[in-house]
Amino acid sequence: MSRPEPVTQVKRRRDLALSVIVNQVPYIEFLGVRFDRHGDELTATMGFHEDLIGNPILPALHGGATAAFLEITAIIGLSWSTLWDDIEAERLDVEAVQNGALVLPKTIDFTVDYLRTGLPRDAYARARVNRSGRRYASVHVEAWQDNRDRLFAQASGHFLMPQRHG
Amino acid sequence: MTQDQMTAARQFIDAIPHSRRLGMQLEELGDGRAIISMPYDSALIGDPVTKVIHGGAVSALMDTAGGAAVVAHPLAGLGTATLDLRIDYMRPATPGQTITATAECYHVTRTVAFVRATACDEDTGRPVATATGAFTVAKASP
Numbered sequence: 001m002s003r004p005e006p007v008t009q010v011k012r013r014r015d016l017a018l019s020v021i022v023n024q025v026p027y028i029e030f031l032g033v034r035f036d037r038h039g040d041e042l043t044a045t046m047g048f049h050e051d052l053i054g055n056p057i058l059p060a061l062h063g064g065a066t067a068a069f070l071e072i073t074a075i076i077g078l079s080w081s082t083l084w085d086d087i088e089a090e091r092l093d094v095e096a097v098q099n100g101a102l103v104l105p106k107t108i109d110f111t112v113d114y115l116r117t118g119l120p121r122d123a124y125a126r127a128r129v130n131r132s133g134r135r136y137a138s139v140h141v142e143a144w145q146d147n148r149d150r151l152f153a154q155a156s157g158h159f160l161m162p163q164r165h166g
Numbered sequence: 167m168t169q170d171q172m173t174a175a176r177q178f179i180d181a182i183p184h185s186r187r188l189g190m191q192l193e194e195l196g197d198g199r200a201i202i203s204m205p206y207d208s209a210l211i212g213d214p215v216t217k218v219i220h221g222g223a224v225s226a227l228m229d230t231a232g233g234a235a236v237v238a239h240p241l242a243g244l245g246t247a248t249l250d251l252r253i254d255y256m257r258p259a260t261p262g263q264t265i266t267a268t269a270e271c272y273h274v275t276r277t278v279a280f281v282r283a284t285a286c287d288e289d290t291g292r293p294v295a296t297a298t299g300a301f302t303v304a305k306a307s308p
Contacts, residue, residue: 026211027220051187054233055245062184063248064229068222075212100214107221111252 017087018042020097021079025072025104031065033072040084044073046123053120061118066143070125070155071110074139077127078105078159103162105137110157118152119145130156137161167197167240175237178244185230188223192234198271200234202227205264217261221295224265224285225253228297231269232281236301241274243304249278251299259294263287271301279303 018037022028032047046052046069054062079102086092093101125143132138136158143153167175172195179185179192179200188210194201204227212220229248236246259265269283283297 024214025220026209026214027222030209031222051183053183054185054229055247056181056183057245060247062182062226062229063233063251064188064222064226065184067225067229067251067253068220071222071225072220103215104213106213106258107253107255109252109254110221110225111250112225112248113250114248117247 013090014087016094017083017092018080020094021083021102022076024097024100024102027068028072028076031068031072033069035076040081042077042080042126044069044076044125046125048121048123058117059120061120061123063112063114066114066118066123066153067110067112067155069123070112070141070143070153071107071157073125073143074110074127074141074155074157075104075107075159077141078129078132078137078139081129082132082161105159105161108136108158108160110155112153112155114153116150116152121145123152133161135161167238172238174244175234178237179230179234182230184226188226190227190230193266195234195238198235198239198274199269200231200238201266201268202231202234203264203266206262213258216258218258219261219265221253221255224255224259224295225251227265227267228253228269228283228285228295229299231267231283232271232297232299233301235269235271235281235283236274236279236303239271239274239279242271242279245304246279246301249300249302251297253295253297255295256293259287260289265294274303277303
């Protein structure tokens with residue numbers, strides 16, 4: 001019986017895959033969003049900065065920044081879940097992804113529900129893929145700040161899946 | 167809306183940090199109506215293969231235009247927050263082109279403002295995205 005893959009090697013492979021996917025999208029960096037991984041679970045963080053403010057008087061996060069944060073979380077979460085098997089089987093061609101071969105799901109529609117004022121501090125989000133078919137996927141995202149049980153926004157959207165050939 | 171109210175609304179919109187960061191320009195402001203443009207910027211790319219702007223930036227543009235239309239409505243006060251926003255993406259925006267959103271606040275109650283918006287690139291006959299949203303109405307000062 002073959003021994004299981006060493007944990008450091010597993011983590012290195014998964015983290016490399018995640019970073020090359022995320023680094024392909026300039027807007028993720030623009031908004032200051034990063035992803036933390038525990039096993040296959042991703043948590044997105046949007047680190048607070050002044051440029052995210054929509055209402056300077058309150059102050060509060062811009063609804064558009066919140067929407068974008070949720071949409072980024074949904075797209076990366078969906079892409080990650082569909083690529084997971086390839087990553088685990090060491091079939092993901094990291095070099096090809098870096099050279100622009102990664103085709104991301106395209107948003108068809110996206111509905112954001114604003115539950116509370118976005119405070120001027122870090123925000124977190126996780127996506128749940130409710131349905132992932134060959135052509136379409138449905139994804140739900142939840143976002144919170146200080147307290148996981150007090151969501152400040154949630155969203156759901158439909159996505160067109162990249163077509164795989166061969 | 168009086169000229170003073172319109173000037174206040176214009177200043178309010180021009181001072182939004184996130185909208186400024188995205189390069190948004192207020193093009194037109196009328197009763198319950200706003201037109202805001204966002205120039206193409208490679209930092210906003212969402213699709214590395216096609217260089218198309220990220221949907222999130224289009225959402226931010228729609229949200230700003232929607233909020234601006236509410237603030238410019240004669241029955242809504244200065245200041246609003248989004249309750250919900252739904253965006254439908256009809257086609258990818260052409261890379262290199264400015265995206266312009268036109269928002270209309272078509273109904274206002276004492277508590278809620280209803281908005282619809284359309285975003286186009288230079289091909290104005292084929293919208294890039296449409297949006298519908300509900301926004302809060304600022305309480306009238308006692």
